[in-house]
Amino acid sequence: MGVTKEIVEATLTSKLSPAHLEVIDTSGGCGASFAVEIVSEQFEGKRLLDRHRMVNAALENEMKEIHALSIKKALTPEQWRQQQETQTS
Secondary structure (H helix, E strand, C coil): CCCCHHHHHHHHHHHHCCCEEEEEECCCCCCCEEEEEEECHHHCCCCHHHHHHHHHHHCCCHHHCCCEEEEEEEECHHHHHHHHHHHHC
């Protein structure tokens, strides 16, 4: 069957407990390709590269079948809140 959007969402939810998670299937029916936007308290004090590594590590088993993974945002809850305020101003 392969990796689905729902599997990616479930795995990230169980391993990173996100306050916000958006997974978009970008495969267009060809392979498994996803774009991810994730907000997690576990990112506090971590550099962006480390956050991306955390997402990749959480999806370690799924990555064997994922063709492409684009991490659009990996933010702390505070960064997410500030970004939301900026967008509504």
